[in-house]
Amino acid sequence: MIERLGVMVRSQKVMVFCSVILGLLLLITIFAPWIAPHDPTLVNVTAKLQGSSLAYPLGTDHLGRCTLSRMLYGARTSLGSATLIFMSSLSIGLIIGLIAGYKGGWVDQVLMRFADGVMAFPDLLLVLGLVGIWGAGLKQVLIALIFVQWVYYARVIRGVVLSLKEQSYITAAKISGSSQWKIMMKHIIPNVLPPLAIMGTLEIGWAIMHLSSMSFLGLGVQPPIPEWGAMIHEGKSYIRTNPLLMVYPGLMIMLVVVTFNLLGETLSERFGLNIDNKEGRIK
Amino acid sequence: MGTYIIKRMMTIIPIFLIAILITFGMIHLSPVDPAEAYLAAANIQPTAEMLAQKRQEFGLDQPLLVQYVNAVIQISKFDFGVSYVTNKPVWEEVSSRLPATIELTLASLVIAIVVSIPLGFLAGVRKNKGIDHFSRFLSFFGASIPSFWFGYLLIFFFSVKLDLFPVEGIGTWKHLVLPAITLALPLIALYTRLLRASVLENLQEPYVLFARTRGIHEKNIMAKHVLRSAISPMITGLGMNLGKLMTGAIIVEAVFSWPGFGRYFIEAIFNRDVPVIQCYVLLAAGLFLISNLIVDIIQMYIDPRISREGRQFQ
Numbered sequence: 147m148i149e150r151l152g153v154m155v156r157s158q159k160v161m162v163f164c165s166v167i168l169g170l171l172l173l174i175t176i177f178a179p180w181i182a183p184h185d186p187t188l189v190n191v192t193a194k195l196q197g198s199s200l201a202y203p204l205g206t207d208h209l210g211r212c213t214l215s216r217m218l219y220g221a222r223t224s225l226g227s228a229t230l231i232f233m234s235s236l237s238i239g240l241i242i243g244l245i246a247g248y249k250g251g252w253v254d255q256v257l258m259r260f261a262d263g264v265m266a267f268p269d270l271l272l273v274l275g276l277v278g279i280w281g282a283g284l285k286q287v288l289i290a291l292i293f294v295q296w297v298y299y300a301r302v303i304r305g306v307v308l309s310l311k312e313q314s315y316i317t318a319a320k321i322s323g324s325s326q327w328k329i330m331m332k333h334i335i336p337n338v339l340p341p342l343a344i345m346g347t348l349e350i351g352w353a354i355m356h357l358s359s360m361s362f363l364g365l366g367v368q369p370p371i372p373e374w375g376a377m378i379h380e381g382k383s384y385i386r387t388n389p390l391l392m393v394y395p396g397l398m399i400m401l402v403v404v405t406f407n408l409l410g411e412t413l414s415e416r417f418g419l420n421i422d423n424k425e426g427r428i429k
Numbered sequence: 430m431g432t433y434i435i436k437r438m439m440t441i442i443p444i445f446l447i448a449i450l451i452t453f454g455m456i457h458l459s460p461v462d463p464a465e466a467y468l469a470a471a472n473i474q475p476t477a478e479m480l481a482q483k484r485q486e487f488g489l490d491q492p493l494l495v496q497y498v499n500a501v502i503q504i505s506k507f508d509f510g511v512s513y514v515t516n517k518p519v520w521e522e523v524s525s526r527l528p529a530t531i532e533l534t535l536a537s538l539v540i541a542i543v544v545s546i547p548l549g550f551l552a553g554v555r556k557n558k559g560i561d562h563f564s565r566f567l568s569f570f571g572a573s574i575p576s577f578w579f580g581y582l583l584i585f586f587f588s589v590k591l592d593l594f595p596v597e598g599i600g601t602w603k604h605l606v607l608p609a610i611t612l613a614l615p616l617i618a619l620y621t622r623l624l625r626a627s628v629l630e631n632l633q634e635p636y637v638l639f640a641r642t643r644g645i646h647e648k649n650i651m652a653k654h655v656l657r658s659a660i661s662p663m664i665t666g667l668g669m670n671l672g673k674l675m676t677g678a679i680i681v682e683a684v685f686s687w688p689g690f691g692r693y694f695i696e697a698i699f700n701r702d703v704p705v706i707q708c709y710v711l712l713a714a715g716l717f718l719i720s721n722l723i724v725d726i727i728q729m730y731i732d733p734r735i736s737r738e739g740r741q742f743q
Contacts, residue, residue: 263447270676271713278698278706279455355575362577363683363695378578382684389585396578403573 157412164409171402174221184212186219187370195388207377207391208384216372217394223373224402227288228353232346235292239299240338244330246300247307258304261297269294273356274365282365291353302345306338344413351406358399374399437725441718448714449504452707453497463487466701467513504711510704514697519704523690523712529599530689533681534674536605537612542667544613545620549663550656552621553628564621571618576677580611580684597686608685612677616670623666627659661731668724675713 174181183203190210198205204213246257264272276290310316310333319329358375360366367373369380374395381391456463464483468475484490488499503510509519552564587607588596594603631637632655640650679691686692690709697705 263451267448267714268673268676268717270673270679271710271717274676274679274694274698275452275455275706275710278694278710279703281701282698351573355573358575359577359680362575363680365695365698375575375577378575378581382581385581385585386589389589392578392581396575396581399575399578400570400573403575404570407569407573 157416160408160412164405164412167401167405168409171221171225171405174218175225178218178222182212182215182218184215186211186215186372188212195384204394205388205390207380211370213377213391213394216377217374217398219372220374220377220395220398223367223371224354224357224399227284227357228350231288231291231295231353231357232350235295235349236299236342236346238292238296240303240335240342242296243300243303243338244307244334247304247311248326248330248334254304257300261300264294264297265301270356270359273360277360277365282368284367284371287357287360287366291356295349295353298349299342299345302341303338306341307334310334310337340417344410344417347406347413348410351403351410354399354406355403433729434726437722441722444718445715446501448711448718449501450497452710453500456703456707457493463703464489466703469701509708509711512697512705513702514700519708522693522705523708526688526690526693529687530675530678530682530691532605533608533612533687533689534671534678536609537616538667538671538674540609540613541616541620545617545624545663546660548617549621549624550628550651550659552625553632553659554651554655556629561625564625568618568622568625571614572622574614576611576615577680577684579614580607580681583607583611584684599688604685608681608687611684612674612681615677616674619670620663620666624659624663627662628655631655631659657731661728664724664727664731668721671716671720673717675716 183201188211190206192210195208196202196206196210202212202214204217207213207216242257242261246254272294273287273290276293277286280286280290316329316333319333324332357366358373358378361373361375362379364376364379367376369376377395378392381388381395384391462480464480464487465475467483467487468479473479488496491499507520509523511517512519512522515522548560548564548567552561555561584596584607587593594607595601598604636654637650640654641647675691678687678689679694681687682689682691683695690712694705694709696702697709
């Protein structure tokens with residue numbers, strides 16, 4: 147009993163902590179143009195590679211751009227892209243998972259075999275292959291990440307739908323003449339949402355990490371758009387003289403990923419949901 | 430047991446055929462015409478005549494099914510075509526770069542195993558003690574830290590500040606240390622976590638209680654029974670991650686200028702060198718499938734229940 151209470155209090159604290167950080171990040175993302183002291187793409191070669199000062203709180207990069215402004219706008223790129231990936235792959239996964247689970251039969255077979263095919267390979271490999279064929283760029287990376295990502299949602303949703311289908315209240319709804327659409331909307335989707343919310347928080351961390359990795363390799367966000375992974379890529383040449391240039395964006399990536407992972411784990415612990423959070427995947 | 434292995438090996442063939450189909454489809458669905466990409470990579474201004482000639486040379490004028498069958502036959506002979514950039518056979522280029530990547534991945538695999546087995550095991554046995562907290566901290570941050578950033582942090586502290594290891598390149602064992610640690614960190618995080626959870630689960634099993642009541646020495650119970658059965662999920666994780674290790678090596682090779690296959694692949698992407706990209710994807714997929722197969726076989730020796738199930742299938 148006391149131990150349970152301890153878990154509750156601890157998870158409460160972690161949740162508050164994560165929410166505060168996410169709230170701050172959200173504010174940064176929305177209000178970046180107003181908070182940022184400079185234009186993030188404004189080149190000022192006379193002020194290049196400066197240390198922190200009043201005008202440039204975190205100094206400037208090799209082109210004299212304000213590091214703080216680039217970091218703040220970078221939050222926009224990273225979180226915006228991650229949200230887009232999350233929403234798109236969730237919607238695709240939701241539709242396909244619902245159809246596969248509800249219809250069953252050959253539809254289910256075809257959809258799930260395709261999903262197995264996508265899951266059969268290391269995820270970064272498929273992303274790299276797709277970007278390799280389509281060429282480097284943010285749009286291509288986003289599509290590739292969504293293509294890899296929806297599968298996991300579809301699988302979980304299909305599983306939930308399959309187990310719900312057997313429940314007596316669904317049968318009762320059918321017998322009493324509810325339409326398929328109504329059963330989906332009123333009975334199935336509300337039940338699918340909690341595991342999806344938990345999965346989503348873990349997946350957003352994954353998406354941010356992969357997007358920044360791709361940008362770091364030069365395959366994702368293209369200059370001069372500010373993005374954390376790309377900033378590390380640009381800052382690496384100055385590791386001897388200005389190591390902080392690559393330390394700041396890395397800290398931000400880690401902070402965001404840690405927050406989402408921590409939140410996801412706490413949520414799943416709290417709700418006792420043991421969904422497949424892809425333990426076999428290197429994050 | 431032999432038939433189980435053979436049966437398991439047979440399942441690889443259709444999956445690999447599908448993998449070839451996927452890369453084949455990727456190339457044909459892409460907006461880039463291989464003939465155009467070839468001429469662009471070779472810096473030749475394309476004319477309609479030359480495009481037609483190249484298409485014929487690549488066999489692009491033939492029906493898709495014929496092209497696919499030809500691709501499968503060529504790939505089974507390790508013929509991945511000719512690089513658009515250097516005009517040399519892709520396999521020649523790749524096989525000269527593979528040893529460096531294999532060296533790096535093997536080294537990091539060894540580090541990951543050597544660190545995570547004792548750490549995960551002790552963390553499970555001494556739950557909520559110092560070592561457990563350390564292992565949980567390590568596995569959480571190891572999974573959350575971007576590996577390219579971690580690599581640069583290592584370079585900064587150990588190469589720039591302390592001057593212990595070279596910044597980049599290949600050669601002595603000193604060159605290998607930092608890249609191997611960078612690549613190993615996410616694996617250490619994962620394996621430690623898997624093993625810890627598995628040890629905790631096994632400690633709850635009745636066989637542990639039974640062994641204790643029989644008066645078997647605690648050390649023997651742990652080493653001979655708990656560790657042996659707890660390690661099984663970790664081996665599965667190992668197999669699942671060998672292919673991922675190869676993709677992880679791309680990033681580490683980029684950080685440390687390691688002259689392996691991963692760097693070559695990134696160059697190929699920028700040059701739109703389609704045969705090299707295809708070769709990489711297929712090799713990684715093949716490695717992934719084969720490593721899963723090997724792990725299944727190892728699993729079977731460790732856990733006889735699996736081959737018994739295999740026999741029931743027959």
